[in-house]
Structure formats: C-alpha cells, structure tokens
Amino acid sequence: MGIHVEGVTKRFGSFTALNEVSLDVQQGSLTALLGPSGSGKSTLLRVIAGLERPDAGRVTISGEDATGVAPRKRGVGFVFQHYAAFKHMTVRGNIAFGLKIRKRPRAEVRARVDELLALVQLQPFADRYPSQLSGGQRQRMALARALAVEPKVLLLDEPFGALDTRVRGELREWLHRLHDEVRVTTVFVTHDQEEAMALADQIAVLHDGRIEQVGSPRDLYDQPQTPFVMSFVGAAAQLGERWVRQHDLDLRLEPTAGALEARVERIARLGFEARVELQLAGSGTVWAQMTCAELNRLELERGDTVWVLADRARVFAESS
Amino acid sequence: MRRLTLRTVALGYLALILLGPLSVVFWRAFEKGFGPAWNAVTTPEAMHAFQLTLVIAAIAVPANTIFGVLCALLIVRHPFPGKGLLNALVDLPLALSPVVVGFALFLLYGRTGWFGSWLSGHGIQVLFALPSMILATAFVSIPFVVREVVPVLREIGTDQEQAAETLGASQWQTFRRVTFPAIRWEVAYGVVLTTARSLGGYGAVSVVSGRLAGQTETATLYVSDRYENFDIVGAYAASVVLALMAIVVLLTMNLLRPKEGVH
Ligand SMILES: Nc1ncnc2c1ncn2[C@@H]1O[C@H](COP(=O)(O)OP(=O)(O)O)[C@@H](O)[C@H]1O
Ligand SMILES: [Mg+2]
Numbered sequence: 001m002g003i004h005v006e007g008v009t010k011r012f013g014s015f016t017a018l019n020e021v022s023l024d025v026q027q028g029s030l031t032a033l034l035g036p037s038g039s040g041k042s043t044l045l046r047v048i049a050g051l052e053r054p055d056a057g058r059v060t061i062s063g064e065d066a067t068g069v070a071p072r073k074r075g076v077g078f079v080f081q082h083y084a085a086f087k088h089m090t091v092r093g094n095i096a097f098g099l100k101i102r103k104r105p106r107a108e109v110r111a112r113v114d115e116l117l118a119l120v121q122l123q124p125f126a127d128r129y130p131s132q133l134s135g136g137q138r139q140r141m142a143l144a145r146a147l148a149v150e151p152k153v154l155l156l157d158e159p160f161g162a163l164d165t166r167v168r169g170e171l172r173e174w175l176h177r178l179h180d181e182v183r184v185t186t187v188f189v190t191h192d193q194e195e196a197m198a199l200a201d202q203i204a205v206l207h208d209g210r211i212e213q214v215g216s217p218r219d220l221y222d223q224p225q226t227p228f229v230m231s232f233v234g235a236a237a238q239l240g241e242r243w244v245r246q247h248d249l250d251l252r253l254e255p256t257a258g259a260l261e262a263r264v265e266r267i268a269r270l271g272f273e274a275r276v277e278l279q280l281a282g283s284g285t286v287w288a289q290m291t292c293a294e295l296n297r298l299e300l301e302r303g304d305t306v307w308v309l310a311d312r313a314r315v316f317a318e319s320s
Numbered sequence: 321m322r323r324l325t326l327r328t329v330a331l332g333y334l335a336l337i338l339l340g341p342l343s344v345v346f347w348r349a350f351e352k353g354f355g356p357a358w359n360a361v362t363t364p365e366a367m368h369a370f371q372l373t374l375v376i377a378a379i380a381v382p383a384n385t386i387f388g389v390l391c392a393l394l395i396v397r398h399p400f401p402g403k404g405l406l407n408a409l410v411d412l413p414l415a416l417s418p419v420v421v422g423f424a425l426f427l428l429y430g431r432t433g434w435f436g437s438w439l440s441g442h443g444i445q446v447l448f449a450l451p452s453m454i455l456a457t458a459f460v461s462i463p464f465v466v467r468e469v470v471p472v473l474r475e476i477g478t479d480q481e482q483a484a485e486t487l488g489a490s491q492w493q494t495f496r497r498v499t500f501p502a503i504r505w506e507v508a509y510g511v512v513l514t515t516a517r518s519l520g521g522y523g524a525v526s527v528v529s530g531r532l533a534g535q536t537e538t539a540t541l542y543v544s545d546r547y548e549n550f551d552i553v554g555a556y557a558a559s560v561v562l563a564l565m566a567i568v569v570l571l572t573m574n575l576l577r578p579k580e581g582v583h
Contacts, residue, residue, distance in 0.1 A: 051482055071485045078486040084479035088501040097497070098487035142483075149487060 001027040001063055002185050003048060003153055008057030010043055017043045018054070019209040025153075025187055025202070027062075030179050032196035033189045035206030036232070041189040042081070044206070045155050048187065049076045062152045077146030077184075079156040083138045085130035091141050092117070092126045098149035116144040119178070136167040143175075147182065156188040160195065172199060193233050197221070205229050227316050237286035242313035246289035250309040251276070251298060259307035262286075264300055276300060278308060345563060349556035357557040360546075365534045366558060369542035375450070376525075376538065377518040380458040384514050388465025389507060393499075395466070396473040410466045418460050422527025425456055429528075448530035453538065456524035461517040465510030472506045473499075505577060512573045519565055 003025040010018040018040045025031045033041040046052040048059055050071035058067045066074050086094050095116050099109045117123045120140040130138055139159060146154060159175065160168040176199055179186055190196050196203045197217040205212045205220065205228070213220060213229045224230035227243055235246045239260065252259060265285065266277040274295040276288045288308070300306070349357050360366065394400070395407055413421065429436040429446040439446055446452045480502070484494040500507075522540040529536040533545060539562050546554035 049486055051486070071482070072488045072490065074486075076486055078483065080479050080483060082479060084483040086480055086483070086498060097484070097489075101484075101488045101493055101497075145483075145487070 002029065003187065004058075004060035005044070005048065006058045006060070008044070008047055008054045008059065010040075010047060010052060010054050017209050018047065020057070021206075021209070021211050022057075023204055023211060023214065025185060027185055028183045029185060029201045030176075030199060031187045031202045031204065032200035033187060033206060034193060034196040034203050034232070035191065037191055039206040040209040041191075041206055042157050043209075045078075045157055045187065045189050048153070049078045049155050050074050051078070075149075075152040077149065077151035077154045079139075079142045079146050079154070079159055081157040081161055083130070083142040085138055085142060087130055090127050090129055091122055091133070094130070094141055095144045095148050097145060102149065112148060116148055119147075119181075120144040134167075135163050136171055139163065139171060140174075143178075147184070151184065153185040153187065156186070158189050158191070160190075168195075175199065197233070203233075205232060207232075224314075225316075230314070230316075235287070235289065237288070237310075238284075239280070239286065239308075239310055239313060240282070241315050242310060243316065244310040244313035246275075246287050248310065248312040249278075249286065249288040250311065251288060251290075251300070252307040252309060253298065253304075254307065256307045256309060259309045262306055262308050264302055264304045264306060267295070267300060267302060269295070278306070280308070342563065345556055345559045348552065349560045352553060356553050357560070360551070360554040360557040361561055363554075365537070366542060366554070368534050369537050369539045369558070370561060372450075372453075372537065373519055373539040376454050376457050377515055379454050380461060380518050381511060381514050384458055384461055385465050385507065385511055388462070388510060388514075389469060389503075391466050392469035392473055393495075395470055397478070410463050413460045413462050418456075418521065418523030419527060421459050422456055422524040425452055425459070425524070425528050429455075447528055448532070448536055450536075452528040453525050453536065456528050457518050457521050460521055460524050461514045464513035464517065465507060468506040468510035468513070469503050472503050476502050508573060508576060512569055515569050516566055519562060519569075 003023070005021060005023040005025075008018055008021045009016065021040075021044060023044075033044060035041050043052060047054050048061075050059075050066065050069060054067070058065060060066060061074060061076070071078075086097065089097070092113055095113045096109050099112060104112075113126075114123075117126055120143060122137060122140055122144065125133060125137060130141065133141065143156075143159075160171055163171065172195060188199070200217065202214065203217060203220055204214045207228050213225045215223070217233075220229060220233045224233060227236075227238070230236045230243050230245075231238075236243050237246050237249060255261075261281040262278040263281075264276060265279050268275045268277075269292055272291060274290055274292045276290070276295070277285055278288055279285050286308075298306075361370075391406070391410060395403060395410075426447065427433050429439065429452055431437065431440055431447075436446065444451075446455075476499075480498050481494050484498045489497065520540060521538075522544070525538055526541055526544075529538070529541065531537055531541050531545065533542075537545060539558060543555050543558045543562070546552075546558060
C-alpha cells in the first residue's frame with residue numbers, strides 16, 4: 001500500500017535527472033523529498049504523478065502498478081509549485097473542476113465544495129478569481145482543488161516555496177493539522193531542511209538524481225550515512241576526515257589532549273544562538289554553534305586562541 | 321509639448337492613410353444622393369456578389385479557425401520533426417503575392433493540372449467555381465489565427481493543462497475547459513482578421529474565379545468590374561458595403577471583448 005517506487009531512471013537528453021531511485025511511502029504518512037535545487041525532487045514527484053514517463057523502473061500506487069497509467073487515472077492530487085490556478089474560474093470553479101469532470105450531481109458538487117472551502121478557510125473568497133487572492137490563499141485553493149476528488153495520494157511541489165516566511169510558518173502548521181484530519185498519503189518536495197524536519201514522518205534526501213538516505217527526521221540527524229546528508233540535514237563542519245555537528249564542537253580556553261588549536265575569526269550573535277568562525281591551525285575554517293549564554297561564559301573575543309574538541313565526530317566510509 | 325507633437329503626427333498619418341481614402345469612398349458613393357447608391361448595390365449582380373463573398377467567408381473562416389488552433393497547438397505543445405518547416409509555411413501566405421497563389425491553384429486544378437485532370441475526370445469543377453475561390457481565400461487567410469494564438473499558448477505554459485489532467489480531465493475536456501478559455505480572445509481576434517482578409521481578398525480569387533459576372537464574381541471583383549465599366553457610383557456604393565461589413569466585424573469583436581483588466 002502507499003507508494004512504491006522501484007529503480008526509476010529518468011533522462012532528459014543525455015542528462016540523468018533520476019538515477020535508479022527507489023522509495024517506499026507508507027499509507028497515510030507524510031513524506032518529504034529533500035534536496036538542493038536541481039537534485040531531481042520535482043522530477044521524482046512528477047514521475048509518481050505520471051506527468052513524466054520514466055526511462056526505467058516502476059511506480060506502484062496503492063498496490064496497483066501505475067507505471068503506464070495516464071495521470072488522470074492514477075488517483076493522485078497534485079499541487080503545483082506555482083499553484084497552476086485556472087485563471088478564468090472562480091475559487092469555487094477551481095475546486096469544483098475535478099468533480100464536474102466526473103459528472104457528479106450538481107447538489108453533491110456544491111456540498112462538497114462548501115465542505116472544502118470550510119476546510120481551507122476560503123468561504124469568504126469563494127467567488128473571487130485567483131488573481132484577487134494572496135499567495136497563501138491561492139495555495140490553499142490549489143490544495144482544496146486537489147483534495148476535492150479524494151485522491152489516493154497527495155503530491156505537493158514546494159508547497160510553501162513562493163510565500164514569505166510568516167505565511168510559510170502558518171501554512172506549514174495548517175498542513176500538518178490538515179494531514180492529521182484527512183490522513184491521505186502525502187509526499188511533498190522541499191529544499192528547506194527545517195521544513196522537512198518540522199513536518200515529515202519520513203524524509204528522503206536527494207542529491208544529483210540519487211536518494212542518499214531515507215529515514216525519520218531523527219534518523220537523518222543522528223545517523224547520517226553520508227557527508228552530504230550530514231551537512232544538508234543540519235549544519236556540519238569538516239575536520240580533515242572527520243565530520244561533526246557544529247553544535248558538537250567543544251571550545252576550551254586551555255590546551256587539551258586531542259583538541260585542535262584555532263583562532264577566533266568572527267562572532268555572530270543571533271539571539272538565542274551564536275556562531276563563532278574558527279581558523280584552524282592546520283588549515284581551513286569551521287563554524288561552531290553554541291548558545292549565547294555559553295558564549296558569554298567563555299568570554300570569547302575576536303583573535304583569541306581556543307582549543308577545539310570534536311568527540312562526537314564521525315568518519316564516513318569511502319564514498320563516491 | 322513633445323507629447324502633443326507625437327499625437328499630431330500619429331493622428332495626421334492615420335487621417336492621411338486611412339480616413340482620407342475612406343471618406344472619399346463614402347463621399348463619391350453618395351455624391352448623387354442615397355437613391356442611386358441604393359439602386360447600385362441592390363441589382364441582382366451586386367446582391368449575388370455580396371452573397372458569394374459571405375458564403376466563401378462562412379466556409380473559409382471556420383475552416384481556418386479550426387486549422388489555426390490545431391496548428392498552434394501542434395507548434396507549441398507537441399515538438400515534432402518538421403515543426404520549424406510548418407512554422408515557416410504558415411507565414412508563406414503573408415510573404416507570397418496573392419496573384420502567385422492564384423496561379424499556383426490554377427496550375428494544380430486546371431484541366432491539365434495535377435489534381436485538375438483527375439477531378440474533372442470525376443465531373444468535379446474546381447476552377448472558375450466556388451471550390452477554387454474558397455481554396456484561394458482560405459490560403460491567403462491562414463496565418464492570422466495561428467499567429468495570434470501561438471504567443472499566448474507559449475505564455476500560459478502547461479501547468480494549468482497538467483493540473484486539469486491530474487484532476488481527471490481528458491485531452492478534449494482539458495482543451496475545452498482550460499486551454500480554450502485562456503486563448504479565446506486571441507482566437508476571436510484571429511477570426512476577425514481572417515474574416516476581414518476573406519471579405520477583402522482580391523488577387524488570388526481574381527485569378528481562379530474567371531470573374532463571370534453574376535456567377536463567380538465576389539464583392540471585391542464586382543467593385544473592380546463596375547469601376548472598369550465606368551459605373552463610378554456602383555463601384556463606390558459596393559465599396560461602402562464592404563467597408564460597413566468590415567466595421568461590423570470590428571465592432572462585434574469590441575463588444576464581445578470584456579473591459580481590459582477585469583481579471
Ligand atoms: N523537462 C526537462 N527538460 C530538461 N531538463 C529537465 C527537465 N526537467 C528537469 N530537468 C533537469 O533535471 C534536473 C532536476 O530537475 P528537478 O527535478 O526540477 O530538480 P529540483 O526539483 O530538485 O530542483 C535539473 O537539472 C533540471 O534542469
Ligand atoms: Mg523543483
């Protein structure tokens with residue numbers, strides 16, 4: 001059940017956008033596809049929806065092989081990055097679209113649209129056109145439109161990408177509550193690790209068309225399997241062969257066994273948290289992360305010499 | 321000051337090129353009063369010419385509208401080998417003199433032409449008859465719908481169409497409910513231009529029609545026929561009818577179009 005992606009490869013000309021990608025999404029879960037721009041997130045989502053045809057591999061949705069099935073018969077709801085609102089239809093018309101296509105009785109369409117308008121809190125805007133809505137409202141309309149036809153899976157491409165930070169946070173909370181309520185299997189694309197961590201039960205990290213690691217937010221953070229995952233999911237610093245979380249760097253004012261000597265280059269206070277840029281005696285610079293309280297206790301100044309302990313560093317096996 | 325000069329130049333140019341000749345047409349037509357002009361355009365030959373022009377437009381315009389929209393969809397949405405060629409061919413009627421188009425049809429459908437010999441063997445008369453006049457008119461008015469629709473199809477992109485698809489719409493439903501509403505004003509404008517060109521076409525039709533008065537004479541051919549026969553009132557009165565047809569077409573379009581910037 002859920003979504004099952006197996007060995008999917010997708011090329012555009014000679015460029016390989018997806019390279020033998022496999023992924024399992026549990027029924028009813030909320031999964032994030034996380035990765036930098038160009039890593040293939042949207043392509044994978046579009047392959048699941050049937051909007052892109054893979055060169056190899058299979059997609060199974062709710063136990064049925066969907067690989068050769070047209071998008072309109074897959075039972076997926078897709079929310080596009082830029083909403084793809086039907087500009088010449090009102091909010092009501094947009095939401096009703098899928099139901100009208102299915103030739104549902106008029107009264108039923110009306111009732112269902114009213115229900116969805118309430119769900120996405122757009123009742124006062126039912127008769128407006130998309131151009132008369134804010135970004136956040138358009139996004140909720142697109143979501144209601146996708147949910148109207150009761151899809152087996154809901155796919156969202158950068159759902160909050162085009163919104164300002166505050167609306168983003170609100171909508172994120174709201175999507176979380178919505179998912180608790182509706183419980184439809186959901187996959188969303190994001191390049192923002194914080195968003196993925198805050199929202200998803202499961203995160204798949206993509207890098208150059210491959211899946212680097214799949215796991216719960218906690219797994220990815222605590223047990224990253226590649227340097228890429230370690231540095232993309234939470235900030236990491238590299239000390240030669242060793243990788244360490246920035247907040248796991250332990251600064252001492254006295255020489256300490258096993259510690260690296262470093263000079264304080266820059267101090268940035270960000271409110272609760274502070275960052276210290278360190279020039280390592282060997283070579284290279286790293287950022288250390290700590291609370292402002294801790295920074296105050298250390299009484300660091302620019303130019304000070306410190307000793308850096310990295311007890312919780314990890315070493316990754318030779319990779320690509 | 322600068323703006324004023326600009327306006328004067330623009331309006332002056334329009335008056336000189338457009339309004340001047342147009343007012344001369346009206347003035348000459350009604351020089352001897354309304355009666356003679358009315359009589360001139362209600363002769364059986366004149367009536368037949370107008371009717372023929374309308375029949376030709378009534379067939380050529382819808383045909384070119386459907387073809388134009390399909391062609392634009394093909395050019396923008398479905399990359400295929402030879403697409404560049406199709407794109408260039410669509411503009412051919414703009415570049416090619418209508419008289420040349422007429423002669424080309426003449427060669428194809430003449431009694432010894434490629435298609436002509438076969439068709440006349442089956443008793444189908446194309447040249448000097450309605451079919452060739454429709455073909456000639458359709459040929460010269462092909463580009464307008466395509467050229468209007470292509471840019472807007474590019475601009476709206478495929479997002480809305482793909483959204484419709486994921487919501488369960490078939491290709492036809494997507495076209496009818498999503499694509500067409502987005503391009504309808506460009507289609508309408510293309511139709512207006514196509515209609516105007518069809519009503520006013522002269523060169524190609526004059527070659528293939530044979531110009532038989534009362535039989536294969538369209539309105540424009542009738543105007544030139546009257547003029548050549550020194551029937552000045554007849555020529556100008558018929559011109560006025562043609563001008564009025566064009567004005568009606570443009571007004572219809574403007575009435576149909578919603579106010580700018582509603583949504
Ligand atoms: N239709 C396409 N034609 C050619 N290249 C494409 C197409 N779609 C995506 N790509 C390329 O595939 C790569 C992955 O794209 P995408 O899946 O959109 O990345 P992401 O969503 O992670 O930013 C990019 O390098 C992009 O340029
Ligand atoms: Mg993307």
